[in-house]
Amino acid sequence: MKCVKVPLNQLNDIRIKLMEEGLMNMDFRIKAEDDFGYIPINEDVDGYEIVDITLEAIKKVPHNFSELLEDELTLEEIENLRTSFDTIGDIVILEIPEDLEDKKQIIGDAALKFTKRRSIYMKKSAVKGTTRVRDLEFLSGVDDSVTIHKEHGARLKLDVREVYFSPRLATERKRVMESVEDGEKILDMFCGIGPFPIVIAKNRNVNITAVDINESAIKYLNENIGLNKLKGNIETFTGDIGKVSEGFKCKFDRIIMNLPGLAYTFLDLAVDLIEEEGIINYYEFSDSYDSGIKRLKEACLKKNKEVEIINTRKVKSTSPGEWHVAIDGKIKNN
């Protein structure tokens, strides 16, 4: 097995660096012997001593989640739990119903064996407050809430306890990215750790302005810019978009507004900041597209503009009868 040989006191730092660069081979165990550590790698890495030694393979025994829990829960309860899994990098976040709370440890341990991920957390609240972060309780594995999630070839580093991130929006991000053309000036008003900007700038030569009020989100976005090979540029700002936008010197060809509970309160600003024929990717929670389309039309009317609705989608279900909906509108002068 090809490994880099490193002094033991540098093992952890180099392990994290290689993992971030996607160079570490995760199928084998790191070995420490005498004063050296041996980190398995996928390909040759410049700047290190490369050696060939035998390492123990990490066993991948297939565990069936149902088998692990069949003495404790009904099949329906197990199935509901299984569909509540959110996997973010090597972390799994579970939603455990109140009536199963007394079995949370058994469930967490079973999820650890079943998923073979590093850490299992359970949701302790809904996403809340301005930063849309939820409370989490550590259940099993290693209590380390920082991870690197891979999405459409992009690496997204984040702390699940400090920032908002949903892997369930991956398809929506790809769809928006595919509609972007090279040369666009884009504003992501509520960028979080930057999944829209990173996925877009990885695939398109664009200029993106990315804003978030959560300092930690922008800290991770700045790291993510360094972790990915980007075709485009991303400039980041920490703060309230209402204030940050006062310093903008240009208008934008596209504005992404993924703050579905409150984005409508920023529509007037978005209509001010959009170029003629620019596109607003607007999101809200709703049981239909009607209210969102009405809000876009009203915001345009106030500025003597009009909107052509070019696409609508249900991004994901949020509760029975309610959806996270996407509405794409092209904004034109009257």
Ligand SMILES: C[S@@+](CC[C@H](N)C(=O)[O-])C[C@H]1O[C@@H](n2cnc3c(N)ncnc32)[C@H](O)[C@@H]1O
């Ligand atoms: C639902 S999250 C979406 C994050 C990201 N776009 C994504 O898809 O993962 C909304 C984000 O908006 C940020 N936010 C809330 N109010 C804001 C404001 N007034 N100005 C800038 N960012 C804001 C929150 O901190 C949060 O990261």
